[in-house]
Amino acid sequence: MKTSIIKTLLKNKQEIYEYLFHEERWNKLTIKLLLISLFGIAFYGLVMGTYVDEWQHWFKISYKAILLIYGSIILCVPALYVFTSIAGSNHTLKQIVFLLLGALATVGIVFTGFLPIVWFFTFCTKDIVFIRVMHGAIIFLSLSFGLFYFQQGMNYQPDKIKKHGYFGVLFLWMLVFSAVLLQMAIKLSPWFNSFKGWW
Amino acid sequence: MKYAKYIITCSFLIICLPFLSKAEETNAIVSFIPQEIDDQIIYPSRFVIPEVKTFHYLSYDSVKINPAWANKGYYFEIWNDQNRPLPDYKARKLETDIIDLSRVDATQTKAIRIVIFIPDNKEALAPGDFAFSWQSGFDWRLLVFTIFTSLLIILIIIFSIYYRLKPKEILKLTKKLSFRGNIETDSKKQIILLIWIIIIFAGIYGVALGYFMGGIQILYVLIKLPLLFIGSLFISFITAYVLNLLLGGKEKATAVFINALSALAITSLILASLAPVLWFMIIIPNKHDIIVFINVLFFGIAGLIGALFFYKQSRNKNILGFLLWLFLYGLVALQLSWLLRPWVGLMENVDIAIPFLRLYDGNVFVEIFNIITRAGSGHAI
Numbered sequence: 404m405k406t407s408i409i410k411t412l413l414k415n416k417q418e419i420y421e422y423l424f425h426e427e428r429w430n431k432l433t434i435k436l437l438l439i440s441l442f443g444i445a446f447y448g449l450v451m452g453t454y455v456d457e458w459q460h461w462f463k464i465s466y467k468a469i470l471l472i473y474g475s476i477i478l479c480v481p482a483l484y485v486f487t488s489i490a491g492s493n494h495t496l497k498q499i500v501f502l503l504l505g506a507l508a509t510v511g512i513v514f515t516g517f518l519p520i521v522w523f524f525t526f527c528t529k530d531i532v533f534i535r536v537m538h539g540a541i542i543f544l545s546l547s548f549g550l551f552y553f554q555q556g557m558n559y560q561p562d563k564i565k566k567h568g569y570f571g572v573l574f575l576w577m578l579v580f581s582a583v584l585l586q587m588a589i590k591l592s593p594w595f596n597s598f599k600g601w602w
Numbered sequence: 603m604k605y606a607k608y609i610i611t612c613s614f615l616i617i618c619l620p621f622l623s624k625a626e627e628t629n630a631i632v633s634f635i636p637q638e639i640d641d642q643i644i645y646p647s648r649f650v651i652p653e654v655k656t657f658h659y660l661s662y663d664s665v666k667i668n669p670a671w672a673n674k675g676y677y678f679e680i681w682n683d684q685n686r687p688l689p690d691y692k693a694r695k696l697e698t699d700i701i702d703l704s705r706v707d708a709t710q711t712k713a714i715r716i717v718i719f720i721p722d723n724k725e726a727l728a729p730g731d732f733a734f735s736w737q738s739g740f741d742w743r744l745l746v747f748t749i750f751t752s753l754l755i756i757l758i759i760i761f762s763i764y765y766r767l768k769p770k771e772i773l774k775l776t777k778k779l780s781f782r783g784n785i786e787t788d789s790k791k792q793i794i795l796l797i798w799i800i801i802i803f804a805g806i807y808g809v810a811l812g813y814f815m816g817g818i819q820i821l822y823v824l825i826k827l828p829l830l831f832i833g834s835l836f837i838s839f840i841t842a843y844v845l846n847l848l849l850g851g852k853e854k855a856t857a858v859f860i861n862a863l864s865a866l867a868i869t870s871l872i873l874a875s876l877a878p879v880l881w882f883m884i885i886i887p888n889k890h891d892i893i894v895f896i897n898v899l900f901f902g903i904a905g906l907i908g909a910l911f912f913y914k915q916s917r918n919k920n921i922l923g924f925l926l927w928l929f930l931y932g933l934v935a936l937q938l939s940w941l942l943r944p945w946v947g948l949m950e951n952v953d954i955a956i957p958f959l960r961l962y963d964g965n966v967f968v969e970i971f972n973i974i975t976r977a978g979s980g981h982a983i
Binding site for chain 1: 746836837838839840841843844845847848852930933934937938941964965967968
């Protein structure tokens with residue numbers, strides 16, 4: 404890959420989709436994708452935690468945000484594999500996970516892009532309902548961009564991109580995933596109150 | 603530019619500092635002095651005058667009254683140092699012994715007192731003392747604001763010297779923007795030129811707007827208006843740019859930034875052209891609400907033309923991306939304008955000093971929501 408991975412994810416996704424059919428070239432790329440997503444989610448969590456005036460809280464929320472996204476994804480991977488297989492996909496589980504890593508890296512980039520706005524609103528707003536709605540909307544939007552990346556990847560053929568395949572099945576999976584994510588968020592709460600320990 | 607990353611890291615650390623600080627809580631016990639006004643006995647407390655140091659904020663928390671007074675059919679008001687009731691605390695029923703004062707704008711209320719009204723048909727119980735509580739602490743918001751503004755001004759001056767800008771060039775670009783409407787997007791010098799255009803023309807409109815209150819307010823709005831335009835762009839740019847790229851945009855960040863700045867420059871130009879009209883409306887004279895309405899109208903017209911210009915200039919005509927830009931910029935600009943109030947002036951207490959910023963924290967969207975729900979439930983707004 405000639406350009407940086409973030410630039411490729413933003414401007415030329417096809418270049419990453421190309422790797423889907425060359426497992427032998429995955430090593431470095433998968434680690435990079437994983438790191439981008441982890442850092443993106445961690446930074447977002449850090450800024451999200453600044454709602455509480457305690458620096459320890461920022462890191463706790465950062466850690467919780469990673470748990471929230473990765474925990475929910477891990478729980479939903481089997482469902483995703485089965486759903487897409489039933490819908491006619493020939494992708495292996497490894498390929499699905501590779502695409503998911505790219506989707507999570509996209510989520511991480513969108514999260515990072517939102518940092519200035521999130522910081523600005525967290526800095527000047529103490530209304531808990533607004534903060535919750537804002538984070539909910541941003542997480543939903545970021546995950547939608549991730550899902551869009553995943554859908555395009557699923558439809559990728561070396562010479563062309565079909566645009567509409569798997570939409571229904573991925574939408575259904577997104578519903579299941581959203582329910583898991585919500586449940587996980589409740590399980591990992593509190594998010595906006597100070598607490599002892601790491602939970 | 604090799605020290606840019608250190609400057610950014612330091613700025614980020616400074617911005618984080620507010621979260622490490624704690625506010626101080628203070629209580630004051632005050633007694634009451636019954637007074638007779640228009641044949642009615644009222645029970646005003648003595649004034650509470652919190653001591654606030656320079657660069658510190660003040661916010662009122664609550665006032666605790668004698669619990670025996672609650673739910674007795676009494677009424678209360680919160681008065682300011684001019685002995686006028688505050689808008690949110692006018693002839694309210696005394697239903698609880700702890701009255702929340704968080705909606706009091708402390709920047710306009712240097713002294714405060716509570717006044718109890720006992721209707722003629724109700725028995726007057728002996729009240730105890732009143733306990734007022736408030737918080738004060740270092741005003742980090744003002745500090746962050748000052749740091750950002752200073753940093754922006756220093757950078758603009760440094761780059762203006764670096765590029766050896768001449769007033770002639772600013773004039774030339776203004777002409778180009780006004781007559782042809784399109785500019786080159788590949789030169790970084792354009793960024794500084796455009797920022798100067800925004801500062802000058804938004805400043806002109808700011809002067810007209812500040813004229814409503816006159817005095818120091820003219821200088822305040824002259825500084826705040828260009829800062830609102832540029833600050834909102836700085837905060838929303840990265841998000842909007844990343845989302846645009848994901849939606850298929852291919853333009854370089856510099857080109858998009860110059861496009862966005864030129865749209866703001868057009869908006870400022872239009873506003874400046876409307877400044878004489880606004881000034882005329884102010885000297886007629888018109889009331890506060892009418893001036894607010896005229897301003898909303900002018901900003902709407904100028905913003906719409908600026909947005910259309912931005913869409914026309916961008917190479918990638920993605921309507922979803924464009925709407926996302928507008929939404930994000932609007933969201934940030936609305937909140938920032940809320941934080942930078944007062945713009946037009948104060949509706950009440952015109953005889954007190956006008957603050958540069960109202961240090962009453964809040965969120966514009968929450969306020970709008972509260973207004974709608976209050977209107978929906980039939981309460982006075």
